[in-house]
Every structure is written in structure tokens, then in C-alpha cells.
Amino acid sequence: MKVSPFVRKLILVFGDICCIYFANSLAIMPILGNSEYKFNFEFLSILILLMFFMFNVYGLFSLVRKRLTDIFLNLLVATLNIYIVCIAITYLINELDYSNMTILVSAVLSFVLLGVWQYVCHKWEWNNFPKHHGVLFAKDNEKKILENKLSKTYGLENVLQDVSHGLNDNLWQKKIDENYYVFIGSSLYINEKEAILCYARSKKKQIFLVPTLYELACKNTGLLLVDDIPMQRVTRLLLTDEQRTLKRCIDIIIAILSIILLLPIMILTAIIIKVSSKGPIIYSQERVGLYGKTFFVHKFRSMKQDAEAKCGPVLAAEDDNRITKFGKFIRATRLDELPQLFNVLKGEMSIVGPRPERPFFVEQFVAQKPEYDYRHNVKPGITGLAQIAGKYNTNAYDKLIYDLLYIQDVGVKTDLIIMLQTFKVLLTKSSTEGVQNIK
Template identity: 45%
Template sequence: SYLAGDYEYSCWLLLVSLVLQCVFLTGWRYISWRMGRSMLNKRSILLVGSEDECNHVYNRLRHQPQLNMKLKYVCTDTGDGRWQKAAAEVDIVVICAGMEHDSKADIINYCHRHGKDVLLIPESVELFCIGAELDKIDDIPMFRLQGLCPSLEVRTMKRALDIAVSFIGFVCALPFMLSTAIAIKIGDPGPILYSQVRTGRKGKEFRIYKFRTMRVDAEKYSGPMLAQENDPRITRLGRFLRAVRLDELPQIWNVLNGDMSIVGPRPERPFFVEKFVQEMPEYAYRHNVKPGITGLAQVYGKYNTTPFDKLVYDLMYIQKCSILEDLRIIIQTVRVLFTKSATEGTGIVQKNIDVSKYEV
């Protein structure tokens, strides 16, 4: 009995130590990042890629003035080599997804030789190279790509963390859940909870629970739709609940039940899963792990982040999935709850680049 109690105490001590380390490291990285950004002068950028991709990056860039980056040139054709003259006059070269491998290699080599910073927007196939091991056949070097599937050890540790965090979270969130349930019942007639079928690990379907934020029978006539900014289906109270993410609290039961994890890709409806898999076959790899209440895409992305960009974040998380990574994302999620830009909807106005103004 004494040994069992001492072992349990040691486990809790280790868990608390890991949490404190993650809090310290996350805080230190954020402070260092802010200090580094504040000391930088405005840097000029060259965008290289298709016009659609450049427009996508441009619209994100213009909503992030704190980055101190200014678009100077756009190059949509690398065949004539004019991009080299533009690259010599800028500080950063951003290479968009979809470019040919040879063009990417030429630009990266040029930038390294001339001391230019390079930002490469990854394609899904490139994510498999993260953490690849060097191998060979005779004297031919090659990469042995890592599989996008966490080991049994990692999955076991994640499950232990899920049970501990969800149990503590349920106790702490109970007053908020009760007050939210009462507010929903008073403010809008209908059920308090809303359930929906989602796709989980290995494609297994399960029923997710949320506080209802939309009108009753919101999709009766429209059919399945993704949420939009100023969505008329969302109630007035529902907008507030979504902004502070209180509508997600009932999913703690899904975690305790084993259908979900605290950290992982957000579960999607089978209707949209089938659609996304047809457009992006790599989307199926998201189901190698349990879906989560929060995840890397929720920390770094927004409601209006494109499905492909969210997929990149999700696959990167699966690549480096660990209990420390989960703790770091949980801590960062708290910061995201108080960030207005993280709750932007899909209806944000897009502005196309005047290519003639920036063309090389």
C-alpha cells in the first residue's frame, strides 16, 4: 500500500513537472517572438507561385500588420528567370505551393547563396519527409519516410492524459456548463444539447455533443453547410458561445467515452469527409488518430482557414504527436480563446492582387 501510494505520488509529480515546463517554454518562446518582431524593421517580400496562390497569401499578409512584412514583387512565371532580379531587391522570398520541384530548388539555392530568407508553403506530400531517416541501397542514399500513425506507446500516454485532463476539466467547467444550459433554455426554445454524427479514428463514426448554437432544424432546407460569418442560422447567444468556445464543453464526455482526444484534428461530418478525400486524398490520414477538442489547426488557424491549410497543420501534428506536444497545444489553446482573429468566420472579404503593380 505504501509503495503504491508513493508510485502514484511520483506519477502526479512528474505530470505537474511536465505541465510547468511546457508553460515556461511556451511563455518564453512567445515573449522572445514578440521581442524579436518588435525590433525588426519592415521587410519586403517576393511572392512566387500561381496567381491564385499569391492572392491567398496576400490576403493573409494584409491582415497581419504586426509581422512588419510588405509585398514588393509578385512572380507568376519562373521560366524566364526574371525572379532573380526581384529576389535581389527583397528580404524574404515566399514560395507558394503547387510549383514544380526544379523551380523550387533553383529559388532556394539562389536565396541561400545570397543570404535571403525563404518561406516555403508545403505541399501535403512534403510533410512525409519531416523526420525522415537516412537509408541506402548499396551506395544510393535515400529517405525512409515516417508513417503518419502514432505508436502504441504514444497512444497509451495520450489516453492517460485525456482521462486526467478531461476529468479535471469537467469538474472546473461544471458551473459554466450549468449556466450555459440555463441560458440556452431561457433564450431559445428547443433542446439544450446538439448531437451530430462525425468521423473518428479509422473512419469509425460516432455521435458528438455540443451546446446548441443554431436554430432548431437549421439545415432542414439548406442541407449540410459549413459555418459562415454572420450565419443567419446561429442564434444571438450561439454567437457568443462560439466566440469563447463554450459550445464545445460537452465534448468532454466524448473524450471520457474514448471517441475523442483532448488534442487532435477536429472531427468532420461524413458528408464533408467524403468530399475532402476526393479533392485531397491525404485527408484520409487525419483518421489515423482520434479527433480532438483542440488541435494544431485550431491554435494556428482560424475559422476561415482553408481546408487544405488545416490539413497541413493536422498532418504535421500527427507527425510529431506526443504527450509534450499535447500539453503545449492545450496551453496555447487558452491563449487562442482570447484572440479575436482566431474566431473569424469564412465570410471575410478577399481582395485580389493588382498583379500589374507588383509583377516582376
């Protein structure tokens, strides 16, 4: 029986609420007994509100075309965030006097029940979701990259029917007619993109476009009337005074709280680095910051002493022999980034923003793509959109697109979502993969 997408989503949300309810009830009943059901419902309302917020952040209200591993990882991080906030609430509100053990049991049961429910719904969604085919329009080099990426995307295996080299043949309209998805690469000329877009839209196709700086400039534009001629006011990719002030206040608060909470971990990390390998505990390196001004970023040392004395500046690679054994661990868990909280307090960095790069590589990137310099219009950050959406080995231009998208949408809500999604990155091994092995 076919069920509409709206009804399927309502069923998914209702099941999520039921899982939270049963997990909370099972965790509290053996300890507090049936007489505490009212207290249970008060706490349940908080859990459900947090569930709606966290599930929205981690995309758990839409399961279509997602891999089960991604769903379970998002669910794990969302559940952890929900119950960490709940523990904080119990300390602030005396009426919600739950023990930490009760909350822990509820968290474990919630993850198990929600995992089973999301698995069932994922299979149901996949069986009900129509299987469509797609066509890719891109040129040689980009075509190979996009074709490889699309083939790895869940739900698109064996779906890519054909690849067109721009509009050099006379069959491109027929290819659009035969497929539902239309993928457009950034390598095409603007007139080619416009022709594909117009025709695909007229056929009510689902279109996906890899943006260039030109397409990004057309995002979030304001309308300006010059007599009777409409014009679009292109964003300058600069923060307003209000945005800078609010962002700075949030940075200071989060940095201070993080240093206080993470100080024991930082001390333990420093001790292990000192004992396990020769060299300083803190490694300071020159990076390019706001408006191109350089500063020294601080990190826990993860490489051997004088690692670049012979080879010079080189991006970290897969199985890089310059990285110490403990260095691999602190890189994978991002513990090496913790000293940058002091860079934030000094005003050199922000909690969220483009990652700072070394002047040596910035010069190369700017020479290849002059628009790379736009990312220096905001303070560099400890985490950013490029870090949660890409990987360490994502190419510089794709990271630039993410950074420019962030600058256009910068705000408290955007920063909060990126901070929360950073927890997921900490558990994702592929996010710390280096570039290809050094030859």
C-alpha cells in the first residue's frame, strides 16, 4: 500500500515520540514506581522538545536516500546531545530531580528503540520512494569526479544513465526527457547552464547544480529598482557591525566555558605528549587570519619534532609517518585543536569560521582561485561548515564554496547548528583522512 510522503513523515515523528516515552518510562519505573508518572510526563515534555530540535539539526526527520550508517551516527550524536542537556536541566530545576543513572539508562534505551524504529522507517521509505534515473552534464575532469561521487551516494548506484560533455551533441534534451534527476557541473559555460536549466524546468525535472562564485553571488541578493529596471544587490561577503559584536560575545562565553570544562582533558593530553615523544607540548604555526593578517595558531603537537625541516610545508597525508602514535589519536578526536580556544579569547579566531591556512598554501590557492581571498573577510574558526560537510582531504575549492556559503548565512542559528554537528564529525573517521600519500 502506497502512503503519501506527508503521512509517512507524521508516522515517523509519532513513532519517535513513542520511543522516547517508552525509554523514559522503562528507565524510571523500577526506581520511582508508578506513583511518579506525573513527574515522568513533565520530564518527557522536555525530552520531546529537545528531540524536535536535535532531530531537525541532524536531519532525522527525513530518511530518504540516506545510508543507514549515517542515520545511526546522526541518531547517536543527537541522543547524546539531548541527554547531556537533560542532565544540565536536572541540576538547574529542583523539581526534575532525576539521578544521572536514570538518565543514562533512558538515553541507552532511547538510542536502541529509536535505532530500531528508524531502521524500520528507512526500509519503508525506501520501498515507497520512487526509483528515478539521472543524467549528468559536465566536462571531462569534473565529469569523472562527479560521476564517482554520485555513484557512491546511497540510492544513486546504477542510476546515472548517461554523461554528456556539455551540449556538444544534439541529444541532450532527449537525455533530460528520459531522466528525472538533472545534475549540472560547475565547468559548463553560463549559456549552457541556462539552456539546461530552462529546458529541465519546463519538463518539471529535479535539478542539482554545483555552484561557482557567480551562482553564490546570486544567493541572498536584494532587489533594487533603478527607475523601472530591476537590479539585484550582490552581497559583499562582509559581516555587519551587529554580527561581529554578537559573534564576539558568543565566542568569549563559549571559549571560557569550554576551557573550564575541558581543562582536565587538556592537562592529561599535555602530559601524554610530553612523556610519549620529544619536543614541545604546544605547536605554534603562522596562519592567515582576518583580512589577510597573519597570527600564530596554537595546537597540541601531533607530529614529530622538526617534522617539516627537510620536506618543507606539506599537507598531512594518509598514513603520514610524521605523525606520532598519540598524535593520530588527538587528530582523530580533534583534541589537538583545544589550545585554539585561547586564540579565540585573544580575538584572533572565532569558534565557527573558515579554518586558517598557512601563508605558503594561501598564496598558491589565491593564485589558482583569486576568490579564495574572500574567506578572509571573517575570522578563522576552530570548526566550520567546510569541516562538517567535507573532509580533511576535500579540495581547497570545494572548501571555499562551503566557507562562502557560511559567510552569506552567518548568524547565531547557523553557528549553533555547526557547533552541534561538529560532535558528529568527531565520531566520523573519514573526516580526518589526509590527502593522498606523499611521493
